[in-house]
Amino acid sequence: MKAVRVPDAGAEFEVVDMNVPEPGPGEVRIAVEACGICHSDVFVKEGQFPGIDYPRVPGHEVVGRVDAIGEGVNAWDDGQRVGVGWHGGHCFSCEPCRRGDFISCKNGQVTGIASDGGYAEYMTAPAEAVAAVPDDLESAAAAPLMCAGxxxxxxxxxxxxxxxxxxxxxxxxxxxxxxxxxxxxxxxxxxxxxxxxxxxxxxxxxxxxxxxxxxxxxxxxxxxxxxxxxxxxxxxxxxxxxxxxxxxxxxxxxxxxxxxxxxxxxxxxxxxxxxxxxxxxWPSGDARDSQDTLEFSALRDIEPMIESYPLEEAADAYERMLSNDARFRVVLEP
Ligand SMILES: [Zn+2]
Ligand SMILES: [Zn+2]
Missing domain, CATH: 3.40.50.720 (NAD(P)-binding Rossmann-like Domain)
Incomplete structure (x- = not known):
């Protein structure tokens, strides 16, 4: 598959061919249809977040279709359109998780930081980090709702x-x-x-x-x-x-x-x-909060204003995001 990754902290983006990832137990694979570029992607690009293993594929405003399902996942169907945001999974066993406060998980994972994200044709995500996308929202419009929304x-x-x-x-x-x-x-x-x-x-x-x-x-x-x-x-x-x-x-x-x-x-x-x-x-929220955001946005016709770029032009698109001139969210479409 084609992917855009950061080879090391502070290095330029590179467009590469990578193996399509296989979903592990509890994970789904998503064929990416759109991924927003968020200012927080600077953390990955410049190495400003602790514990990132490079090379790393950024991207935490992802919408696509489930195209492979790992062992033990029953919540999602093959072909279903889903999104993944900043919250990229939780442990279910720390104190905040035991109270259902998953965004405050002490072992919480961040999409595109702890694992490869959506600047790619495919990515994997834990089943609990996935939100269903309503039919009324186009993928490119739904993607920025997974973080900015x-x-x-x-x-x-x-x-x-x-x-x-x-x-x-x-x-x-x-x-x-x-x-x-x-x-x-x-x-x-x-x-x-x-x-x-x-x-x-x-x-x-x-x-x-x-x-x-x-x-x-x-x-x-x-x-x-x-x-x-x-x-x-x-x-x-x-x-x-x-x-x-x-x-x-x-x-x-x-x-x-x-x-x-x-x-x-x-x-x-x-x-x-x-x-x-x-x-x-206020931090963002968990996957069900994301789904609420998508559903409310569809109900009230709320959409982000976007500029979209092909995946290969991620470096230019990222610069556009940094320039503050984009109106208003920049989205990659593989
Ligand atoms: Zn973000
Ligand atoms: Zn936890």
Missing amino acids: ITTYNALRNAGAKPGDLVAVQGVGGLGHLGIQYAHAAGFETVAVSRGTDKRDLAMDLGADHYVDSEAEDPGEALVELGGARIVLATAPNTDAIESVVSGLGVDGEVLAVGIPGEPVEVSVQDLVMGRRSVAG
Whole structure:
């Protein structure tokens, strides 16, 4: 099969011929139809994640068809269309797993990091890491929902906001353009916060009720004027951006970070204590959460905006993702 792999930390991608992998016990093999390129693929490309064995095929936004089934797997059928995301399997026996909190598994595997991922024509995945893909979603559109989609959807649905509450989505990019759609579909009064006016019309089209240009006005003050946010979903991996919205929270308001800045965030504890505010984070979710994301997206016609490339052009596609110019998710199609 054709695959794109990283030969060593920091090295260039190489297009190679590899043996089609055989599914082990408890695994399925997937004939890949689409794989999104996520910013977290930088971990693999640059060796920023502990314990990666190189060469490694990246890719954790995978959609394809089950085409071989390992011993002991009954949940999936040959030919069924499925997806695999960041969460690439769990141990079932650690304390979080015993409580059903699989995303917090102490021995959790990450797709495309612990094992080869979706920058290839075929990959294998543990059966518990697989989600069913609804017929209404095309594979290329479903792929980014396996990471960018589930992260924003699962964060918002667990954040405690109710329909009508003021919910801001900070950053109108790969995560944010999905977050706005989910917030709108969930019935929240939705605010898009971004720098400049370029993305204003798009944000309103995606379902925002308000747009805050964080260059023209202080986003914290703007949110207070709108009544104070119950949730700010912070998608931009930027400390200044996160710090700038804490003052815009209402009572019990929460900044929920899903983008990860490289530097620590400074917060006034006084701002937190008065009004019971908090700054928190949210990881993605498990395979059933992914399936919920796909099903809700199909139900409400929510799709990512994508640019797609053939597998052989993975290196160019990856650069496009890094450039921040892509609108908004880059997808490889073998
Ligand atoms: Zn990702
Ligand atoms: Zn576990």
